[in-house]
Amino acid sequence: MQFRSPLGKARGLGSAKDGTHHWWMQRLTALALIPLAIWFVANVVSLSGQDHAAFAAWVKNPVSATLLVVLVAATFHHAQLGLQVVIEDYVHHEGLKLGAIVAVKFAAVVLAGIGIVSVLRIALA
């Protein structure tokens, strides 16, 4: 005789709907980062050896500023998702694993915040 409902058994084991979310976001941010990374490297290369005024002028361009903000957000989202998989694969102590994942996620949010604020400070200065 089964007294537990199927829903009761499934609860707490994670959602069947959101299981692919992590995987999908990693690919989506990867796809976005292909053109963004190439654009970024090309521009930084052309700015190499130039002074602060030249760099600020580039960031002040609304297209550059927007793409830089998107780049920073996508980079840290992607990095955080990737590092989580690495931690899950190699750290087997539950507490340590959880701590490391939380630390990585917090660090990613703080660093992305600093990056975006920096871009906006230059763009709006």
Added chain:
Amino acid sequence: MALSILHRITGIGLAVGTLLLIYWLWAAASGAEAYFRAQTLIGGWFGRLLLLGWTLALFYHLFNGIRHLFWDAGKGFELRTARLSGAAVVLAALAATVVAWAAGFMAR
């Protein structure tokens, strides 16, 4: 096999490298003097060595990531294709790094 673990290693390296990227952006936002200090630091031999490694890691991760996206779509799994695309990724990463640095020196 080796290329697969290299994807993770370069990914971790790039994540650590974002610290330098954020420092550089923060310095630029703090003014001309701080930006000059950051440029001097990155322009030194050790900074350049880090940047060279970062460039190579970025291009490798980028090209190998594209290879992974094709695999996700179920394409390119044949052993011959996978070996060829692996070699292409390594060559493309080396070539892109050389081109980026050559262009950087020419831009100066």
